[in-house]
Amino acid sequence: MSGAPKPAVEKKIIIFFPAAAGVLLALGGCGFCGKKPAAAPPPPAPVAEAPAPAPAPVALNLSKAQGDVQVRHAQGPWVPVQPPFPLGLDDSVRTALGGTATLQVGRDGSIEVRERTEVSVRQLLADRARFRLERGRIGATPGHTALTVESSGSSAVAEASTGSFAVFNDGKGLVAVVAEAGEVKLTSGGGDTLLAAGQGARIVGDAAPVREEVPRSVLLKVAWPEQKETRDTSIKLSGEADPGALVSVNGRQLQVADDGRFEADVPLIPGPNRLSVSSTDRFGRTADAENTLRVDRRPPPVKAQHEGWE
Numbered sequence: 001m002s003g004a005p006k007p008a009v010e011k012k013i014i015i016f017f018p019a020a021a022g023v024l025l026a027l028g029g030c031g032f033c034g035k036k037p038a039a040a041p042p043p044p045a046p047v048a049e050a051p052a053p054a055p056a057p058v059a060l061n062l063s064k065a066q067g068d069v070q071v072r073h074a075q076g077p078w079v080p081v082q083p084p085f086p087l088g089l090d091d092s093v094r095t096a097l098g099g100t101a102t103l104q105v106g107r108d109g110s111i112e113v114r115e116r117t118e119v120s121v122r123q124l125l126a127d128r129a130r131f132r133l134e135r136g137r138i139g140a141t142p143g144h145t146a147l148t149v150e151s152s153g154s155s156a157v158a159e160a161s162t163g164s165f166a167v168f169n170d171g172k173g174l175v176a177v178v179a180e181a182g183e184v185k186l187t188s189g190g191g192d193t194l195l196a197a198g199q200g201a202r203i204v205g206d207a208a209p210v211r212e213e214v215p216r217s218v219l220l221k222v223a224w225p226e227q228k229e230t231r232d233t234s235i236k237l238s239g240e241a242d243p244g245a246l247v248s249v250n251g252r253q254l255q256v257a258d259d260g261r262f263e264a265d266v267p268l269i270p271g272p273n274r275l276s277v278s279s280t281d282r283f284g285r286t287a288d289a290e291n292t293l294r295v296d297r298r299p300p301p302v303k304a305q306h307e308g309w310e
Contacts, residue, residue, distance in 0.1 A: 055126035058106040058145050060087045067099030067115070087121060094118040095136070097251045105129050109143035114284070116246075122150065135171035137284035139180075140164060151175045155189040156203040163197065168284035174244055176202045176282040178214055200283050218242065218287035219260065220279040229294045230268070238263035241279040248278050268295045 062071065062085040070078040074090045083101075087093070093101055095117050103111040103119075109129070113119055117136025123129065130148040131138070140147045146161040156175040158167050163182015169175050177186050179195035186193050186201055190208030193201055201209040222239040241247050243260045254262045266275060277289045 057124040058109075058126060058129055059104075060106075060121065060124060060129065061085065061104045062087055062093065062101055063104040064102035065099075066101070068096035069099050069101045069113075070094050070096075089121055089124055092118060092120040092134075094134075097248070105147065106143060106145040109145040109147060110139075110141045111147070112139035112141075114138065114286075123148075133167055133169045133175075135169050137166065137168045137280065139166045139284075153205070154203055155187075155206045156209075157187050158184055159187075160184045165195075166284045168280070168282060170244065170246060170282070173205045174202065174282060175204075176200060176212075176284065177209075178283045202282055214283055215242075215281075218279060218281050218285045219245075220247075220277065220287040220289055222277050222289045222291075224275075224291045225293060228292070229296055231295065231297050232268065233295075234265050234267050235275075235293065236263060236265055237275065237277070239277065242281040244282040246280045250274075250276055268293065270295050270297055 062081060062083050065081065065083050069081055070093070071081040071085065071087070072078045072092050078094065087103065093103065093113055095101055095113055095115050097115055099115050101113040103113065105111060106129075111119065111131060114137040117138060118134040119136075119138055120132045120134065121129075122132050127144075128146045128148065130150065132150050132152060134152045138149065140149060140160070141164040142161050146159065148157060148159040149167045150157045151167065151169045153169070153171065153173045154175045156177070158165060158177045160182060163184070164180045165184040166178045166180060167175065177184060177195065178200040179197050181197050183197075184195045186195055186203070186209050188203045188209060189206035193209045193211065195201060198214065199211065200214040201211045203209050219240065219242045222237060225235060237249060239262055241256060241260045241262060243256075243258060245256055245260065247254045247256050247262050249264045249266055252264070254264050256262045271294065273293045273295060275291045275293060278286060280286045
């Protein structure tokens with residue numbers, strides 16, 4: 001039956017969109033080739049910034065020395081020193097009778113080390129220095145570097161960033177602090193106080209600071225012998241000083257009673273004898289007294305007896 005109509009053939013048209021193909025590739029790879037693209041490389045790790053260098057510690061130098069001055073590092077031997085001499089952490093300085101030293105701290109700070117004193121370096125930072133007073137007396141001037149002074153045998157700590165102050169340690173637990181200029185913060189295990197210029201305080205061991213009036217002068221009275229010449233081989237000296245003072249006769253330290261009285265037997269040699277008495281009160285101030293006694297042990301001249309003629 002050639003005249004019968006042919007069935008209709010359905011035609012499908014596939015339209016390819018390139019943008020959609022890109023999305024398919026990004027999501028699931030190539031749908032036509034069956035491959036997945038390589039993974040994208042990870043982003044670069046952030047670069048860590050280098051830490052800022054720590055500020056250098058303040059410079060410390062022994063700039064002046066007079067008399068017998070010695071230095072040691074840690075627990076090493078004591079050795080004589082001549083300025084200028086650089087100092088560091090755990091270094092110590094000590095002075096003998098008549099010896100003094102100046103420690104320059106930074107640009108314009110200083111520690112004045114008096115005679116018969118020992119002090120050690122405990123901490124050196126960029127803007128702060130800490131010292132330990134073992135015994136004796138020091139004067140501290142901060143300048144541009146804050147200064148802190150702790151004391152052996154006590155929890156007392158004095159610190160200031162301006163002005164000047166003095167610290168005295170008798171080596172037996174008594175610490176005295178005087179604010180010479182500016183303000184000084186004084187702390188201990190028992191409390192703290194703020195000293196203004198001209199004020200002083202003392203601390204015994206771990207007790208709280210006790211404010212004290214600073215006398216205008218240092219008490220030192222010596223009972224000198226009335227006669228300036230003697231035949232004796234020794235002499236007894238007695239006197240009075242401030243309670244808690246350190247008293248010495250010709251460099252020999254004496255025992256001072258609680259009321260400040262003292263006495264000493266001083267050996268004498270033929271000829272002139274210089275007698276020197278020194279007292280350092282609990283505020284670290286010093287008074288001196290001197291005298292001279294002559295010793296003549298020659299036998300007295302024999303007086304001739306003349307008999308008259310009859």
